[in-house]
Amino acid sequence: MNRLTLALDVMGGDIGPRITIPASLKVLEQDPTLSLLLFGDSQQIQSELDILFKQYPANLRDRLEIHHCSRVIANDQSFTDALRHSKGTSMRLAIEAVQKGHAQGCVSAGNTGALMGLAKVILQPLKGIQRPALISLLPMIEGGNSVMLDLGANLECSAENLYQFALMGAIFAENRLNLVFPRVALLNIGVEEIKGHKSIRDASELLAKDSALNYVGFIEGNYLLNGKADVIVSDGFAGNVALKSLEGAATNVIALLKGKSRNHLLKPLFAYVMKALFKDSYQRLKSINPDQYNGASLIGLTAVVVKSHGSANVDAFANAIKDAAFQARQQIPQKILDGLSKY
Known part of the structure; x- marks a missing residue:
């Protein structure tokens, strides 16, 4: 080496x-x-x-x-x-x-x-x-990772900016995650074509026309960790808010799963509910270490x-x-x- x-x-x-x-x-x-x-x-x-x-x-x-x-x-x-x-x-x-x-x-x-x-x-x-972007790995519930960008480098983005982020994200995912033809999605407030800012709708049209990209459409914030896309693209404002919301929620959930809550009534109840709802993923959720996902790359x-x-x-x-x-x-x-x- x-x-x-x-x-x-x-x-x-x-x-x-x-x-x-x-x-x-x-x-x-x-x-x-x-x-x-x-x-x-x-x-x-x-x-x-x-x-x-x-x-x-x-x-x-x-x-x-x-x-x-x-x-x-x-x-x-x-x-x-x-x-x-x-x-x-x-x-x-x-x-x-x-x-x-x-x-x-x-x-x-x-x-x-x-x-x-x-x-x-x-x-x-x-x-x-035109603009570099911040990109980071996200853990998926069923295992593996996806990537998300931009996470705060560009608060306002044009359709062309978002299109370029998608290109860079796809190449990054191919090489960082060893994926072939990674699925690309745009973060939006709904999956319908009429929803979202004009720049997002215009970016969607650009991505859909590029046959070299595996564009799968819009993705909502509640599906970021569900493995529906390998590359999630957004402007830096929405991306940063989404990432920090995920980090905060994950930190609190993991703390509860590992018994770090001071609320002695909430702790066993939460663990029981999590085991019931996520039988297959419970142990994986409990073993996730947020430190593994520290750092974003400026690509x-x-x-x-x-x-x-x-x-x-x-x-x-x-x-x-x-x-x-x-x-x-x-x-x-x-x-x-x-x-x-x-x-």
């Missing part, structure tokens, strides 16, 4: 190096061909490493490179202010490392708007792509960029790094560019 280098913004997220550094070491131990460039406050990074190196093989040091950054983009910083004052920040320098060829991908749990804006400016969209760019949740724990951030490594090794951006020619 070829060696790979990723650039990490280790200052991003709610906790920063206390999460990102142990996650980095965890992935390095599991992946002997991976090297990491750590961008952030060298004193904080070294402090964490000094503690953690006692638990890991000494040779991991050889695959870590610290790049000191005195400045950080704050999570609550406005989009325009973050971009205007991004010079010398851990996020910008991590992205620039990819642009200069020092790394093949970037991972950050920092300010989402700033990451998308900087990545688009520094790394540039693929030829023919449509010339290189891999993965956005981790700001609240990610060590395992979740480690999974975001692994996902970036997988995409870089599979050369997903190049495959998307090559795949666009067949659609």
Whole structure:
């Protein structure tokens, strides 16, 4: 396996190096061909490493490179202010490392708007792509995964934008999920042709005319996890609301299934109802680990960029790094560019 280098913004997220550094070491131990460039406050990074190196093989040091950054983009910083004052920040320098060829991908749990804006400016969209989009895996109730985009990069989208998201999503699903002719659906408020914004109805017409796409029509929010589509397309506003609603509901349901509720009356009742309603899927639901689905990828760019949740724990951030490594090794951006020619 070829060696790979990723650039990490280790200052991003709610906790920063206390999460990102142990996650980095965890992935390095599991992946002997991976090297990491750590961008952030060298004193904080070294402090964490000094503690953690006692638990890991000494040779991991050889695959870590610290790049000191005195400045950080704050999570609550406005989009325009973050971009205007991004010079010398851990996020910008991590992205620039990819642009200069020092790394093949970037991972950050920092300010989402700033990451998308900087990545688009520094790394540039693929030829023919008007707007990059955030895409993420979704678990399906009966097993397997689907993908959904856009999840917040573009709040308002034209029919052409949605059509391009569908193309990129289909190519991503083919390569990330190993699917052939993935089913593509548009998120809408109903399945009837007359429903939804004009941009969604117009996008549906564009998708239906493209015989290279396996377009299956509209999908409603209550069927996102039911395996009715492999690629779910929406504008960034609806997609972000849908995803966070799913995440919140899933987290609460899983907490109840695993007995973490403080309501002692609700807990056994809920477990009984779930077992009765979902006999075949109950154990699978109980075993789902939300950390496995941490991170969304900004696709449509010339290189891999993965956005981790700001609240990610060590395992979740480690999974975001692994996902970036997988995409870089599979050369997903190049495959998307090559795949666009067949659609």
